[in-house]
Amino acid sequence: MARAVSTRRKALVTICAWAVGIAIFFPILWTVLTSFKTEAEAIASPPSFLFFDWTLENYSTVQERSDYFRHFSNSVIISFGSTLLGLLIAIPAAWSMAFVPGKRTKDVLMWMLSTKMLPPVGVLIPIYLLFRDTGLLDTRIGLVMVLTLINLPIIVWMLFTYFREIPGEILEAARMDGAELWSEIVYVLTPMAVPGIASTLLLNIILSWNEAFWTLNLTAVDAAPLTAFIASYSSPEGLFYAKLSAASTMAIAPILIIGWFSQKQLVRGLTFGAVK
Amino acid sequence: MGQITLNQITKSFGDVQVIPPLDLQIDDGEFVVFVGPSGCGKSTLLRLIAGLEDVSSGDITIDGKNATEVPPAKRGLAMVFQSYALYPHMSVRKNIAFPLRMAGIDKAAQDAKVAAAAKVLNLTDYLDRRPGQLSGGQRQRVAIGRAIVREPAAFLFDEPLSNLDAALRVNMRLEISELHQSLKTTMIYVTHDQVEAMTMADKIVVLQAGRIEQVGSPLELYHTPRNKFVAGFIGSPKMNFLTGSFADEFDAATIGVRPEHLTVSQSDGKWVGKVGVSEHLGSDTFLYVDMDGVDEPITVRSSGEIGFRHGDIVHLTPAPDKIHRFDNQDLRIA
Amino acid sequence: MATQHSRAAARLMISPAVLLLLGWMIIPLSMTLYFSFLRYNLLIPGMEEWAGWTNYEFFLTDPAFFAALKNTLLLVGGVLLITIIGGVLLALLLDQPFWGQGIVRILVIAPFFVMPTVSALVWKNMFMNPVNGLFAYFAKFLGLEPFDFLSHAPLFSIILIVAWQWLPFATLILLTALQSLDSEQLEAAEMDGANFLNRFVFIMVPHLARSITVVILIQTIFLLSVFAEILVTTNGGPGYASTNLTYLIYAQSLLQFDVGGGSAGGVVAIILANIVAIFLMRMIGKNLEA
Ligand SMILES: Nc1ncnc2c1ncn2[C@@H]1O[C@H](COP(=O)(O)OP(=O)(O)O)[C@@H](O)[C@H]1O
Numbered sequence: 001m002a003r004a005v006s007t008r009r010k011a012l013v014t015i016c017a018w019a020v021g022i023a024i025f026f027p028i029l030w031t032v033l034t035s036f037k038t039e040a041e042a043i044a045s046p047p048s049f050l051f052f053d054w055t056l057e058n059y060s061t062v063q064e065r066s067d068y069f070r071h072f073s074n075s076v077i078i079s080f081g082s083t084l085l086g087l088l089i090a091i092p093a094a095w096s097m098a099f100v101p102g103k104r105t106k107d108v109l110m111w112m113l114s115t116k117m118l119p120p121v122g123v124l125i126p127i128y129l130l131f132r133d134t135g136l137l138d139t140r141i142g143l144v145m146v147l148t149l150i151n152l153p154i155i156v157w158m159l160f161t162y163f164r165e166i167p168g169e170i171l172e173a174a175r176m177d178g179a180e181l182w183s184e185i186v187y188v189l190t191p192m193a194v195p196g197i198a199s200t201l202l203l204n205i206i207l208s209w210n211e212a213f214w215t216l217n218l219t220a221v222d223a224a225p226l227t228a229f230i231a232s233y234s235s236p237e238g239l240f241y242a243k244l245s246a247a248s249t250m251a252i253a254p255i256l257i258i259g260w261f262s263q264k265q266l267v268r269g270l271t272f273g274a275v276k
Numbered sequence: 277m278g279q280i281t282l283n284q285i286t287k288s289f290g291d292v293q294v295i296p297p298l299d300l301q302i303d304d305g306e307f308v309v310f311v312g313p314s315g316c317g318k319s320t321l322l323r324l325i326a327g328l329e330d331v332s333s334g335d336i337t338i339d340g341k342n343a344t345e346v347p348p349a350k351r352g353l354a355m356v357f358q359s360y361a362l363y364p365h366m367s368v369r370k371n372i373a374f375p376l377r378m379a380g381i382d383k384a385a386q387d388a389k390v391a392a393a394a395k396v397l398n399l400t401d402y403l404d405r406r407p408g409q410l411s412g413g414q415r416q417r418v419a420i421g422r423a424i425v426r427e428p429a430a431f432l433f434d435e436p437l438s439n440l441d442a443a444l445r446v447n448m449r450l451e452i453s454e455l456h457q458s459l460k461t462t463m464i465y466v467t468h469d470q471v472e473a474m475t476m477a478d479k480i481v482v483l484q485a486g487r488i489e490q491v492g493s494p495l496e497l498y499h500t501p502r503n504k505f506v507a508g509f510i511g512s513p514k515m516n517f518l519t520g521s522f523a524d525e526f527d528a529a530t531i532g533v534r535p536e537h538l539t540v541s542q543s544d545g546k547w548v549g550k551v552g553v554s555e556h557l558g559s560d561t562f563l564y565v566d567m568d569g570v571d572e573p574i575t576v577r578s579s580g581e582i583g584f585r586h587g588d589i590v591h592l593t594p595a596p597d598k599i600h601r602f603d604n605q606d607l608r609i610a
Numbered sequence: 611m612a613t614q615h616s617r618a619a620a621r622l623m624i625s626p627a628v629l630l631l632l633g634w635m636i637i638p639l640s641m642t643l644y645f646s647f648l649r650y651n652l653l654i655p656g657m658e659e660w661a662g663w664t665n666y667e668f669f670l671t672d673p674a675f676f677a678a679l680k681n682t683l684l685l686v687g688g689v690l691l692i693t694i695i696g697g698v699l700l701a702l703l704l705d706q707p708f709w710g711q712g713i714v715r716i717l718v719i720a721p722f723f724v725m726p727t728v729s730a731l732v733w734k735n736m737f738m739n740p741v742n743g744l745f746a747y748f749a750k751f752l753g754l755e756p757f758d759f760l761s762h763a764p765l766f767s768i769i770l771i772v773a774w775q776w777l778p779f780a781t782l783i784l785l786t787a788l789q790s791l792d793s794e795q796l797e798a799a800e801m802d803g804a805n806f807l808n809r810f811v812f813i814m815v816p817h818l819a820r821s822i823t824v825v826i827l828i829q830t831i832f833l834l835s836v837f838a839e840i841l842v843t844t845n846g847g848p849g850y851a852s853t854n855l856t857y858l859i860y861a862q863s864l865l866q867f868d869v870g871g872g873s874a875g876g877v878v879a880i881i882l883a884n885i886v887a888i889f890l891m892r893m894i895g896k897n898l899e900a
């Protein structure tokens with residue numbers, strides 16, 4: 001049982017914790033606020049915090065200038081596509097490892113994780129050339145393939161740690177009840193693992209949404225997701241803070257919201273189940 | 277139908293042979309109990325019959341057909357697991373209906389069978405709950421319900437009562453026995469508890485280290501245990517064993533006397549000892565008597581009224597026709 | 611659980627994942643290896659020829675390589691140091707009872723969800739810019755000369771930006787680990803006369819060791835290939851001051867179109883990553899066993 005804590009101490013901790021929390025969150029807050037300012041107010045000195053003329057103008061300018069919605073839909077397709085495809089490949093693999101473990105299961109898992117250690121830049125050129133020659137450069141399908149592959153080890157690992165906690169007897173019961181392998185996975189394993197699968201899904205959507213090596217190097221115009229949309233604001237051109245802020249807010253808002261809702265489930269997933 | 281024959285089956289995990297070659301015949305409608313100490317291979321044997329593990333050699337026949345290579349789903353057997361293995365995401369109704377759904381039986385027929393099973397098992401009021409909302413005994417009944425609906429050739433139970441408290445265990449024991457009376461389907465029941473074996477079985481199979489020590493009805497095992505292991509395992513409290521001069525007198529390496537076959541007296545008797553602990557249960561009194569030349573205290577079961585205390589000198593006399601004699605191979609001397 | 615049927619099924623079910631990852635490793639890796647021995651420039655197609663070890667000689671003797679190697683180590687080490695120390699302190703703070711825990715948690719975790727290009731651009735322009743940035747404003751407010759972070763301390767600035775992104779991750783994991791610590795253990799220690807420092811050193815730190823390992827492993831994987839933050843802030847400059855290996859190889863391959871040289875760099879990067887990986891896998895392998 002936690003002991004009663006003196007109110008004074010609790011107040012002190014509250015102040016410190018909020019101060020630190022706001023400090024860490026401040027860059028995001030500031031970006032969101034700036035996105036509602038005019039360009040002039042955005043660089044005004046002294047900076048105005050809340051008392052300025054709120055405007056939505058930047059958002060429409062950004063949409064017109066850089067076509068936010070096209071990049072947004074690319075991001076959605078690429079991150080959801082690669083995650084779902086990854087799950088489709090990883091669920092059977094994780095089933096095998098968790099429920100029919102062999103002598104080499106652990107080695108296979110370690111090997112899979114070690115492919116994550118492969119620096120992407122080490123294979124940038126071949127992938128770039130292969131994509132150029134097969135017409136996959138700057139296509140969404142190409143990016144879905146690459147992101148599926150780079151996230152596959154993480155998906156398999158995460159699912160493995162969740163599956164491992166499901167008692168094998170329940171799957172055996174299904175087998176005794178006449179379920180074929182397919183039914184066993186679809187009707188018994190998957191529904192039981194829904195929380196684990198959901199957090200795997202969320203984490204991988206977040207990782208894919210924010211992935212900024214392959215998305216920057218393999219896209220130009222057609223398939224460019226939000227990471228590239230933002231990168232186009234990297235060279236300054238006159239007054240652009242408010243527009244940059246609006247674009248940034250639009251790029252991070254969807255994932256920030258998903259992330260906040262799922263933060264509890266994320267911890268386990270993020271650590272491959274090593275911390276609960 | 278539910279006749280199962282095991283012919284020279286063995287099972288090894290890696291280099292370790294858990295089941296040496298083993299033969300067993302289980303007749304249709306029999307209630308067979310596999311009993312033996314923990315780790316002796318009871319579960320393994322049951323899982324071989326279920327098809328959840330492959331035999332390393334030998335074959336398994338179910339109703340005259342070779343089932344050695346048949347996957348578990350196709351053997352027509354139903355199993356109740358120690359952990360119950362209910363599907364936590366399905367309601368009780370769906371749990372019980374699952375085997376029917378897998379068999380592709382239409383919805384109306386499913387509902388009828390589920391309702392019938394629920395009635396037999398007193399689960400009608402709980403059909404829409406999840407397993408997590410049930411008590412241990414209810415979960416157990418759901419697991420049995422799931423097994424009943426598919427009308428299997430035989431039921432397999434793996435220590436189904438070990439997660440229940442003592443009172444509930446007695447109840448469920450009776451319920452399972454009644455179920456067997458009414459269904460008359462073959463049941464194979466695994467337990468390490470010899471009381472369950474004695475009370476439920478038509479036929480007991482005593483296992484040790486994967487070997488069958490004896491097969492027989494409960495009373496056969498009680499009266500004529502084939503060897504010292506069976507003698508010691510069946511019966512509660514355990515049979516007393518004496519060696520040395522005590523046994524020489526009967527031309528045996530070891531003799532065994534059950535606690536209920538010893539009479540105790542203050543004045544005279546065959547053997548003398550000193551009371552260590554006495555346990556008064558009301559109906560019975562168990563005396564643990566230390567005797568010179570015997571390592572373990574001798575257990576005596578006598579009437580509830582007897583009033584010996586720690587340190588009292590007592591005289592014990594075995595019923596002459598109830599002495600079991602064993603040779604130096606621990607085998608029974610007829 | 612294991613019969614012939616299920617084992618055969620298991621092999622079948624795991625093979626797509628294994629084959630895809632195997633292909634993903636072997637095909638591009640062998641191509642990189644092959645290219646690294648060629649004189650091959652995308653601007654002069656059809657002129658590929660065998661170059662032996664030349665590409666490696668050039669790459670490994672290039673002063674840029676050493677600069678990039680040093681920067682990579684500083685970047686990874688600096689970020690790990692900041693996030694782990696900061697993360698432990700923050701976790702200790704947030705583990706105390708206070709009002710609004712849920713909201714503060716959400717505030718603290720937020721930077722983790724921000725994509726690297728966004729956080730880099732926001733920091734670069736709105737905070738570190740020597741003319742219009744907030745830091746410059748505060749400097750002026752205090753009567754100091756504004757500091758041009760990205761020109762004068764480019765690597766340090768990038769470390770700060772990346773650390774801001776990863777601090778939440780470390781905090782969240784260490785906080786979760788701290789919350790799983792049995793409070794009876796701490797109370798027992800308190801009864802035994804341990805003060806806060808003692809309890810921290812002898813009970814909390816050992817309990818956190820496993821989570822710290824996990825944080826190091828996962829962050830290292832991602833930190834070794836920091837790219838976007840450099841691309842949108844300094845482009846690796848000035849000079850090579852903020853170029854890490856990933857960026858150096860990218861620049862060589864896709865900016866100078868020197869496929870041969872870039873590939874040699876890629877092979878070197880893979881070898882170095884493997885050395886790091888061996889250490890990390892040992893660590894995590896031991897930790898995940900329990
Ligand atoms: N999958 C397995 N791998 C290796 N050894 C096993 C496996 N399953 C059971 N065993 C071993 O086989 C022996 C018998 O186990 P089991 O049949 O579960 O015993 P029981 O059910 O009688 O307690 C034990 O020594 C156990 O360690």
Ligand SMILES: [Mg+2]
Nearest residue numbers: 318319320435
């Ligand atoms: Mg068992």
